Amino acid sequence: MYTPAKPSRSSMLPLRRLNYHVRQWGPEESALPPLVLLHGWMDVSASYQFMVDALWHERRIIAPDWRGFGRTASAQADHYLFADYLADLDLLLDQCAPDQAVDLVGHSMGGNVAMMYAGVRPARIRRLVNLEGFGLPATQPAQAPARYAQWIDEIKQLHQGDKALKTYDGPEAVAQRLMKTNPRLSQDKAEWLALHWAQPNAQGLWEILGDPAHKITSAQLYRVDEALALYGCITAPVLAVEASGDSLGQWWQGKYSLNEYHQRLTHVRNVRIAVVPDAGHMLHHDQPQAVAALIERFLEES
Template identity: 65%
Template sequence: MYSALRIPRSEFVPVRHLRYHVRQWGTPSPDRAPLVLLHGWMDVAASWQFVVDAMAEERHIVAPDWRGFGLTDGGEVDNYWMPDYLADLDWLLDHFAGDTPIDLVGHSMGGNLAMQYAGIRPQRVRRLVNLEGFGMPLLKPEQAPERYGKWIDELKRLHRGEMDLQGYADVQGVARRLMKTNPRLSQDKADWLASHWAAPQVQADGSTRWQILGTAAHKVINANIFRVDEALALYAAIAAPVLAVEASDDSLARWGGRYTLAEYHERLKSVPDARVAVVQDAGHMLHHDQPQQVARLIEDFLR
């Protein structure tokens, strides 16, 4: 199994009505705000371990488990809204950074949130690295009625138990799932991630299954449509330099032409100071596939 080089510690922080789990590496410094790492959808803060280990520099690093993921409370809700994550992040930065601007890195959903947050609170972000946080395809207002209907239907399916997350007989089954989703993931990393991405839970029949550390409510779509004009307004308000990092495999190909890299690059033109970098031989989970490349890009940019 993969052996972590930098050993993290856990802290639980009260955030609004939740008990937020935060993973940390390094020692806090009164002269320097932490590097904050934001994980993606159906992921956990521990997912950053490979990149943290690949970094040349020792510094204080903070990585929260988003609400309803990892060891952070889910809040006993049946769906999640993007603005809640943004408010949660603001609370966390009050605790860990105070008024000192941070360096912010986000992957996928975490990258999207990092971009939005940097537009909402530009004074709190010194530099921003967005790993494959592309945003969403354009949705038109006339799609709203169907979307609201789908949201209600999915809530009903959730309450009937039809959207429950799959369990696994053992941790090896979790590792196999991770490797199936990401064929580049090596066995040693898969084994390590599996023990942080899932945990054994006793079932109603008394048996034990390994369950993913994420609530099924995350699978329910947001009722509101994605507004590109709103996203561009947030991008335009970003004061920090932005490094937008892509994997060499085109992750947006999954949208079947409904959203392309060219469209994403066009959106990035709204960011006052943005540049693009590509990680070679990597897919969407580029921080697992090529942690050394990702760590080098982050550290060079933050300098």
């Protein structure tokens, strides 16, 4: 099994009536700005361990488990609002890095949160790295009636038990699931991740540490005009990192493309794009050394 080179420490933080699990690496005090890592959908903060191990400099690193993921309590609701991640992050920074601009890294959903937050609170971010946080395909107002109906129907399905997450016989089966989803993931890393990504329930079956309510489609349409307005307010330099595998094209099958995403990025005043070879969407698992090197070089620039 994988052995971390830089073991993390955990703490629970009261935040917006929830107990938030926060994972940290490195010294409590450092001359470098805090580095905050935001994980993606159906993932956990421990997902960054391989990348953290590959970072060169010792610094304080902070990574929360989002509400309803990992060891952070669920919201005790039957759906989640994206705006809550922005408020959670803001209050987290107030407690963990008050009066200090941070370096922010987000993967996938976490990358989308990072981009939005940097537009809402530009002074709080020194530099931003977006790992495959592409946003979503454009929508039209005419889609609203069907979207609200879908949201209601999925909430009914959740309460009927139709949205329950799959269970596994043990951590070995969880590791196999992780490797099936990401064929580039080695077995030693999958076995280590499985212990942080899932846990046994009362029946002894292993469950993914994610609230099933996260599977409910948002009632709100994704408005590109809002996203671009937020992008335009970002003042921090941005590094947008993509994997060579073009996961965006695989997901959306022509409904949304890398070219369209790149066009959106032109609304960010200071942005560059980097591509990680031989990597898929979980690029920080596939090529942790390459991703760490990109981040380190970018954060070191004056």
